[in-house]
Amino acid sequence: MQKIEAVIQPSKLEAVKDALVEIGVEGMTITEARGHGRQKGHTEFYRGREYSVDLLPKVKLEVVVADDMLDKAILAISGAARTGTIGDGKIFVSKIDEAIRIRNDERGEIAL
């Protein structure tokens, strides 16, 4: 089982969710986050004082998929989230040791 963490633009969330559901990935966790890679922020002015805002709103999406679904899931996410400009985000993959369904104690890939 593999975990995919994707940091994406908030405006792309709906498209990415739809793309994942379409390939059969139903479970996911969404967090509102702030961050930046190489994307610059912007300045705001209040009563003549300048404030740099460089922690930008992002969305972090976490899904755990069976090993044979990994490539399809990555393709779905990046396809839906890409605009081609700086700020599109990143995808990280890590190995998951175990998955357990709390309701009935199912373990392994059937718990996903």
Add this chain to the structure above:
Amino acid sequence: MGQAVPSAAPAAGVSQTDRIAALEKQNADNAVAIAAAQTAGDNGWMLVSAALVLMMSIPGLALFYGGLVRKKNILGTMMQTFAMAAVITVLWGLVTYSLAFGEGNAFIGGLHNVFLRGVGLAPDVKYAATIPLQTFMVYQLMFAIITPALITGAFAERMKFSAMLLFMVLWALIVYSPMAHMVWGKGGFLNATLGGRFPCLDFAGGTVVHVTSGVSALVTALYLGKRLGYPKVPMPPHSVVLSFIGACLLWVGWFGFNAGSALSAGTLATSAFVATHFGAAAAAIGWSVAEWIRQGKPSALGAISGAVAGLVAITPASGFVSPMSALWIGLIAGVVCYLMVVKVKAAFGYDDSLDAFGVHGAGGTLGAILTGVFANSAINPIFGAGKATGLLEGNGHQLLNQAVGVAIAWTLSIAGTLVILFVVDKVIGLRVSEEDEREGLDLSQHGEEGYDWAH
């Protein structure tokens, strides 16, 4: 001889004497009815005005200031204004009304009206002949409430609640009451209508409210020192939305503040109402244009700040100037206060957190001087019908009186505030601890969180 009596046709045998007596009685009854109608109109307007001025404090100023601070201090900031509504009210009833408006000397009232003795439903003809004295008292109370509340802007985010309460009680006694007495009280040194040595034209409180609060604010900001991290750590307003709502409530409420200062519902109230509105509008434009030029974009915060600056500046002038003069006063105030806030503050480096001095101190001083320029007897013949009032009408001498009023306000504010700060600091300490300041006033002073995200 004409038969002008509209009432009952003369009955057979009613003598001329009887008819004259009946007419005289009717006349007397009519006079009473007319006075009652006049009072009803004036009192209705004055009670509404009093409510409008209270609304300026709560929630107007509370929201305006609240939105400008960081979110960990929202409740603490609003509490400071709210506490004034409660504490100053009680103090006013007990003693400060008497000190401000009671009979006394040129500088302070006496104790004749403590516990509001003698403040009943009959008018005091020297103050306002057509409304109950209690209406006058409660209207003035709303001014006494908002004035100290304005000062809180200077020491936002770092003053102990307990110290603030003590400070404000002393300030109301030592600074506000004498200033109000001098400008508006019987025999006041600066009173333009009741025998002042230097008749200073201050229709609704440019000196009494804005100069005193603004200058005291500056003194407090300097004495307390800057907020932790200022100016390096960014501390932008946490909600310009709240400030926007507050500022709009201030604009509307200000009609009670200025037009209500006519103390009647007559034509002077109209003049003041119109001047107030025009001053606000021109100032919003003035600030916004200055900002647009200097920074490239006109901000919402700038527009509302400009409007407030204009309202401050028009306050002393409102019952004395024409609508066109009001536009000028507003425009000048918008630009000047903008520069005060963005250039002068940065140049001197003081942390007047919410620009109480930049807007109220500077705006009030400017407005008081401009009142001496633009005041016109055609609007308000305060020195007598046809007697020139302001500079442009031919009475340049009035500028001296205005300057004296402003100078006294500055001096009293500086001296009084310094003494009070020193005393309160020694007795209970003014500033919150570093830890409390980092945690925020909501938690450290009030055990609450303004915004509870976890639920």
